[in-house]
Amino acid sequence: MPAPFATVWRAFEAWALPSTCLGCDARASPDALLCLACRALLRPAPSAPVAALQTLGVAMHAAFRYDGGSAPLLTRYKFHEDLAAGRSLAALSLPVFRDATRPQALVPVPLHRRRLRQRGHDQALGLARDWGRALGLPVLVDALHRERETRPQTELDARERHRNLEAAFRARSGLPAHVALVDDVLTTGSTAAAAVRTLQAAGVARVDVWVVAQAPAPGEGDGRTP
Ligand SMILES: [Zn+2]
Incomplete structure (x- = not known):
C-alpha cells in the first residue's frame, strides 16, 4: 500500500526545508535555512569591482563577501555535495538578482566532465x-x-591562472x-573573465x-577575519 500523502509530504518538507540551521545545529525558521547568528555572518559583497572583469565592461552582482562567514557554506556545497547548503545560498542571494537588470538567460560556468565526475554535482548549474x-x-x-580541463585556479599564481584559462571555453552560436x-x-575573476570573453x-552584446x-x-x- 502506498504511504499516505501526509507522510510523503512531511518527508519532502523535511528534505526541502530543514528546520535546523545549515551552518550550525541551532533551530532555524523553515524559510530562512540559517539561524540568525549564522545569517549575521554573511556580509555584503565588497563594493570594489573585480579588476579582471571591470576591463571587460561587465556588470557584476555578488550577494555576499567571500570570507569566513560565507566560505564554510560554499565549501560544503561545492566539495561535499551538500545540496541543501546550495539551495540555502541560492535563496539567500536571490534579492540581489531580483534587483539586477533582467538578462534574457542565465549561463552557468561549465565544469569539465572529469571534474564533474569527481565532484558529483555542478555547483554553478545548481x-x-x-x-x-x-x-x-531560461538556463542555457x-x-x-569547457574545451579542456584546467588546473584548480587556487593552485596557481595570477599569471599561471591566465594561461591556464586561455581557450578553456567554447561558446555555441545563436546566443541571446x-x-x-x-x-x-x-x-581573481580570471575564470569568469575567460568565459565572458568567449x-x-x-x-x-x-x-x-x-x-x-x-x-x-x-x-x-x-577575507577571513570579520
Ligand atoms: Zn546557525
Whole structure:
C-alpha cells in the first residue's frame, strides 16, 4: 500500500526545508535555512569591482563577501555535495538578482566532465537552475563548453591562472544578446573573465556576472577575519 500523502509530504518538507540551521545545529525558521547568528555572518559583497572583469565592461552582482562567514557554506556545497547548503545560498542571494537588470538567460560556468565526475554535482548549474526557476529565466546549459580541463585556479599564481584559462571555453552560436554568467565564487575573476570573453566573441552584446560571493580585493583584508 502506498504511504499516505501526509507522510510523503512531511518527508519532502523535511528534505526541502530543514528546520535546523545549515551552518550550525541551532533551530532555524523553515524559510530562512540559517539561524540568525549564522545569517549575521554573511556580509555584503565588497563594493570594489573585480579588476579582471571591470576591463571587460561587465556588470557584476555578488550577494555576499567571500570570507569566513560565507566560505564554510560554499565549501560544503561545492566539495561535499551538500545540496541543501546550495539551495540555502541560492535563496539567500536571490534579492540581489531580483534587483539586477533582467538578462534574457542565465549561463552557468561549465565544469569539465572529469571534474564533474569527481565532484558529483555542478555547483554553478545548481545555482543557475534555482535562480532561473525563481526569476522565470531560461538556463542555457549548452551555451558554454569547457574545451579542456584546467588546473584548480587556487593552485596557481595570477599569471599561471591566465594561461591556464586561455581557450578553456567554447561558446555555441545563436546566443541571446544579454546573458548573465553564473558561478558560485569570484576570487581573481580570471575564470569568469575567460568565459565572458568567449561569450562576447560569440556575439553576446552584454554579459553580466552573477555569483553568490565575491572575494575582497588584495589589500581589502584577507577575507577571513570579520
Ligand atoms: Zn546557525
